[in-house]
Amino acid sequence: MKNRQALETLFVQSKPGNRAVRFPVCDVPSEKSLDALFSEEFLADSELPLPELAEIDIVRHFTNLAMLNMSVDTNFYPLGSCTMKYNPKRNEAFASSPKLLGLHPYQPESTVQGQLEIFFELQQMLAEIAGLPAVSLQPAAGAHGELTALLVAEKYFKDRGEQRNTVLIPDGAHGTNPASAAFAGFQTVEIKSDANGFVDQADLASKLNAQTAVFMITNPNTLGIFEKNIRKICDAVHAVGGLVYLDGANMNAIAGISRPGDFGADMMHYNVHKTFSTPHGAGGPGAGPIAVRDFLAPFLPTPIVVKQDDECNGVPVKCRYRLETPSKTIGKVRSFFGSTAILNRAWFYLRTLGAEGVRTMTENSVLNANYLLSLLKDSIDVPFGDRCMHEFVASSAKLKAEKGITTMDVAKRLLDYGFHAPTVYFPLLVKEAMMIEPTETENKRTLDLFAETLKKILAEDPQLLHDAPHSTTVCRPDEVAAAKKPILVEK
Numbered sequence: 001m002k003n004r005q006a007l008e009t010l011f012v013q014s015k016p017g018n019r020a021v022r023f024p025v026c027d028v029p030s031e032k033s034l035d036a037l038f039s040e041e042f043l044a045d046s047e048l049p050l051p052e053l054a055e056i057d058i059v060r061h062f063t064n065l066a067m068l069n070m071s072v073d074t075n076f077y078p079l080g081s082c083t084m085k086y087n088p089k090r091n092e093a094f095a096s097s098p099k100l101l102g103l104h105p106y107q108p109e110s111t112v113q114g115q116l117e118i119f120f121e122l123q124q125m126l127a128e129i130a131g132l133p134a135v136s137l138q139p140a141a142g143a144h145g146e147l148t149a150l151l152v153a154e155k156y157f158k159d160r161g162e163q164r165n166t167v168l169i170p171d172g173a174h175g176t177n178p179a180s181a182a183f184a185g186f187q188t189v190e191i192k193s194d195a196n197g198f199v200d201q202a203d204l205a206s207k208l209n210a211q212t213a214v215f216m217i218t219n220p221n222t223l224g225i226f227e228k229n230i231r232k233i234c235d236a237v238h239a240v241g242g243l244v245y246l247d248g249a250n251m252n253a254i255a256g257i258s259r260p261g262d263f264g265a266d267m268m269h270y271n272v273h274k275t276f277s278t279p280h281g282a283g284g285p286g287a288g289p290i291a292v293r294d295f296l297a298p299f300l301p302t303p304i305v306v307k308q309d310d311e312c313n314g315v316p317v318k319c320r321y322r323l324e325t326p327s328k329t330i331g332k333v334r335s336f337f338g339s340t341a342i343l344n345r346a347w348f349y350l351r352t353l354g355a356e357g358v359r360t361m362t363e364n365s366v367l368n369a370n371y372l373l374s375l376l377k378d379s380i381d382v383p384f385g386d387r388c389m390h391e392f393v394a395s396s397a398k399l400k401a402e403k404g405i406t407t408m409d410v411a412k413r414l415l416d417y418g419f420h421a422p423t424v425y426f427p428l429l430v431k432e433a434m435m436i437e438p439t440e441t442e443n444k445r446t447l448d449l450f451a452e453t454l455k456k457i458l459a460e461d462p463q464l465l466h467d468a469p470h471s472t473t474v475c476r477p478d479e480v481a482a483a484k485k486p487i488l489v490e491k
Contacts, residue, residue: 083437143176148330217265252365252440300330306322
C-alpha cells in the first residue's frame, strides 16, 4: 500500500511547534545576545522558513521515500553500459571499520600506513589488470577519469613540443568522450562505424594525421561486441604519433582475460563502481582511476603512493609507504585520493576474488549476457549478431512499425513487473535501442523470469503499454520538460 505521507513534502507535513530537538533556555546575558555580538548586516530579517517536524516524522518520511525507489538490492537492474551489479555486504562491513572511517586525509604519513598500503596495492592490482604500469586513484568517476587522462596527454605532447589538437572518437562512443575531449581543450572528429558495428577502417585512416593527439575507443564497444581490429587500430594511431585511450566502462567483459595495454591502449580509466562492485547510482559515489604507460607516468596527478625498502643504509625505514609527486605532474584533480571509501571497497573486492576470481567474474558476466540473448533473440530484433560480450543491444524498431510499440513503452511496462528498465535509446547507432546487461551477479532463475516477462509484454495490447506503468506513484512524466524547466519548490 502506498504511504500518503511519503508523497507529501516535509513542508506540507510541517506543524508549528513540532521539534526534532529542544534546546535549553539560553543562559547568555542579554547584553551578550546575538544582536550585540554580530553586526546587523549579518543577521537575517526573519527566521528561516524551515519545516517543523518531530524526529520520528522525518525518519518515516525518508524511509517511506526510500521504499518507493528501485535498487540493486530490491530489483533486477539490467542497465546496459552501467553494469549495475550487486554490491557484496562483506565489502561494506570491511570498509566501514572505524580504523578506516576514523582517518583524516591529511594525517602524517606515519599514522596512515595501513591506508596507504591499501592504496598502493590497489594501484598495483589495477595496473596488472590494465597491462599499464602507472596508476592514479584520484579521478572521481569515469568522465573525470577521461578528462584526467586527456589532460595527461595534453601535457605530454606540450612537453614534447608538439601542437596536437584533435581527438578522434567513434560514433558509438559514450557521450562523455566528446565532452571530456572538448573540456580538455581538444577538437573532436567523429569516426564512423561500419555495417557490422566496428570502427570503419577507411574512415579512420582518412582522418589520422599529424594533428591527431588521441583516439578514444570503448572496447568492447557500446554494441556489446569486441573490436576485432583493435590491434590494427592502435598501430595506425601510433604510426602518426598519437595515443590510444580506452574507455574502461565495459571492463566487466574483459577483466582478467584481455588487457588493454597488451592490445595497444596507452591510457584507460576504470569505473570501480561498475567493474569492482562498489555502490553506484544517483551521481555518486564513484571513483575513476586511470592507468597509463610508463612514459606518461611523470604527468599523473599528485599524489601517488610509492613503496620504499624496509631499510635504508641499514636503518629501518619508518614509513614504508609514502606520497610522491610525479616529476611533471598535471597537479591535483581531486582532493587527496578522492572517494577513499569507494577505493577501499574495490580493494576488498579484488582481494576477496583474487586473480582467478576476477577471471571467473568476467566469464560469468559474458555467459549471463549470451544466455539472456539466446532467450530473447527470437522475440525481439538484435541487429548486431547472435553473440555478445557482457551486454547486447536489442531494437523495438520492427515492433514500432508493426504495432506502434516503442522501446519506451516496453521499458515503462517492465516497471509494473518489478524489473528496472534496461538502458534505452543508446547507442544511437540502433533505432529504438534497448541495451541489456545482466552482469555476473544474477542467477539463472532471474534471467529466465526476465526473459519470460519481456516476451509477455511484447504480446500485450499496445494501448496497455502506451499507458504503462500502471503501478508506480509517478507514471509518464514529461522528461524533457522536467529537465529543461524543473519545479524545485512546491506551488
